[in-house]
Amino acid sequence: MSLFPAVALVLGIHTPPDSGAALFQEWCKSCHGADGRGTPAASTRLEVPPADLQDCKGSTAEPEERWVEIVSQGGAAFGLSLDMPAFGEAATPSQIRAVVRYARSLCGELGWPPGELNFPRAFLVEKAYPEDEWVLSAAGREQDLIYERRVGKRLQLEGVARTVFDSADRPFGGVTLAAKYNLWHSLPRRALASFGLEATPPLGRQDRWEVEPFVAFGASPAAGFIVQGEITSTWEETQGISAFSYRLGVGREMGRSRLVPMVEAGWTVPVDGGGQRALSLYPQVWVRLSRLGHVAASLGAELPAVGPEPRHPRLIAFVLWDFGDAPLLRGW
Numbered sequence: 001m002s003l004f005p006a007v008a009l010v011l012g013i014h015t016p017p018d019s020g021a022a023l024f025q026e027w028c029k030s031c032h033g034a035d036g037r038g039t040p041a042a043s044t045r046l047e048v049p050p051a052d053l054q055d056c057k058g059s060t061a062e063p064e065e066r067w068v069e070i071v072s073q074g075g076a077a078f079g080l081s082l083d084m085p086a087f088g089e090a091a092t093p094s095q096i097r098a099v100v101r102y103a104r105s106l107c108g109e110l111g112w113p114p115g116e117l118n119f120p121r122a123f124l125v126e127k128a129y130p131e132d133e134w135v136l137s138a139a140g141r142e143q144d145l146i147y148e149r150r151v152g153k154r155l156q157l158e159g160v161a162r163t164v165f166d167s168a169d170r171p172f173g174g175v176t177l178a179a180k181y182n183l184w185h186s187l188p189r190r191a192l193a194s195f196g197l198e199a200t201p202p203l204g205r206q207d208r209w210e211v212e213p214f215v216a217f218g219a220s221p222a223a224g225f226i227v228q229g230e231i232t233s234t235w236e237e238t239q240g241i242s243a244f245s246y247r248l249g250v251g252r253e254m255g256r257s258r259l260v261p262m263v264e265a266g267w268t269v270p271v272d273g274g275g276q277r278a279l280s281l282y283p284q285v286w287v288r289l290s291r292l293g294h295v296a297a298s299l300g301a302e303l304p305a306v307g308p309e310p311r312h313p314r315l316i317a318f319v320l321w322d323f324g325d326a327p328l329l330r331g332w
């Protein structure tokens with residue numbers, strides 16, 4: 001029996017030397033502080049302040065695997081500060097897992113949706129995970145600038161401004177305001193569901209109020225497979241409920257989740273014979289651009305299969321920056 005367990009036994013200390021808590025005090029305290037909030041002395045010595053590991057939003061928004069990688073390979077491997085050391089040589093994988101689990105327990109609050117359920121953004125289906133994000137999205141000649149902001153554990157507020165550059169001389173398309181709330185999430189089931197409401201006032205090319213309540217879900221039924229879906233109805237001023245839309249997307253993570261090919265289908269059913277049913281398919285590829293993964297892009301096409309003529313395919317694309325994860329120019 002080595003000395004430490006013997007002494008611990010005698011003194012009645014219940015923390016084995018390999019527990020995450022003990023490893024944290026030994027390896028991480030000098031910079032992150034005994035409580036994980038960062039030591040003030042270290043903050044002045046280090047170029048970048050050590051991450052506040054007690055911050056629930058910061059720690060829960062990332063999957064455990066990402067922290068395991070950062071602690072094993074060091075900050076530099078993800079374009080973060082060189083001061084965040086790599087422990088992969090000195091520590092065993094189980095020690096790293098233990099210290100990371102301990103660091104992630106420092107948040108100490110339940111109810112935050114875990115980053116494992118933050119599936120890649122699809123073009124059509126609304127993401128169920130609440131985000132801190134800027135997105136610039138384009139479909140044919142229309143562009144959307146989207147700002148999403150998390151509020152508390154489960155709420156997200158959103159603003160969208162649209163422009164359209166076609167033959168009509170009115171580029172301002174309008175704005176949409178939205179709120180989304182994560183109703184349910186389960187890490188063991190790898191799934192989450194959210195409810196939301198979008199409202200578009202009569203501004204720009206939009207001539208009447210439009211309100212769209214929706215339910216969105218995401219799930220990963222098998223490792224690397226992603227399914228996302230959304231059901232929404234459209235309520236229009238003077239007309240009432242004008243349509244229901246059913247949207248479903250499937251994706252497959254490839255190349256250590258650097259690339260995610262996806263295909264979505266969108267089925268719109270007008271109410272009371274108010275127009276034709278429409279079905280479109282959206283093949284697309286999501287690409288992680290930054291090493292940290294906080295900047296990503298997607299490219300694909302909208303292919304109308306059923307519905308009103310003329311049915312022209314359109315190019316679709318977006319680029320996004322998850323500003324909750326890191327500043328735009330870090331993490332490359």
Ligand code: HEC
Binds near residue numbers: 049067
């Ligand atoms: C020598 C100082 C130092 C030590 C020791 C250290 N860290 Fe860090 N750590 C940092 C700095 C600085 C950052 C911020 C990196 C950045 O944002 O560029 C950081 C960032 C992190 C992050 C990223 C957080 C995020 O939000 O992405 C994690 C996770 C982390 N450290 C965990 C640990 C753990 C666990 C240990 C102990 C095994 C540890 N660190 C030891 C300095 C240190």
